[in-house]
Amino acid sequence: MGWQELRDFASDPLVTIGGHTKSHVSLAKLSEEEARAEIAERVRGLEDGLGQTCRHFSFPYGDPGSAGSREFAIARDLGLKTAVTTAKGLVPDGSELNFHSIPRLSLNGDFQDPNCFHALLSGVPFALFNLAKKALPRGSRAA
Ligand SMILES: [Zn+2]
Known part of the structure; x- marks a missing residue:
């Protein structure tokens, strides 16, 4: 898809496009600076291309060896509202919910x-x- 197609797609109120890093790497294996840049540059690129704010993120691979507390904190610090892992499970209720390490059911x-x-x-x-x-x-x- 080109950017115009993506902008049209993203303009639908039922569609949310989020970041997934610049080069699809296991963030936990990078330095903190490199991990931050992977997320920030992808988010900035999406915002430039889509012409709208990007506030959601999905950790590549998303397992505990690829994304942990440091990566969750980076996502939060960069102003992202949510980030999902590939941890299979229920979204915890109330105070146990960390919006930067949300489990997901992968299809x-x-x-x-x-x-x-x-x-x-x-x-x-x-x-x-x-x-x-x-x-x-x-x-x-x-x-
Ligand atoms: Zn992926």
Whole structure:
């Protein structure tokens, strides 16, 4: 898509376009300065191209080895409203919600079966997993 097509797409009230870094890198493996630049330059590029403010972000790979507390803080410091990881789970309620490390359900081929997808979308599997995790003694939890 060209920028004009993207601007038309982004003008729909149901569409939000967010950043995903400049070169799709695992941010946690970079220096803080490099990680900050990867996010900031992509956000700035989107804002220039779309002609609108970019306030949302998705961490490439999004696993704990690619994005952690340092990266979440960078996203917040850069003024982004939200950032999503690839942590599978429910969005926690109230005070436990960190708007810069929101879990997400990826549609990447892992959950393409409609029955499986609907079950995951309900949140029941994650609620059961979290209950089991809380019930296990700390030393017995999987990493
Ligand atoms: Zn990606």
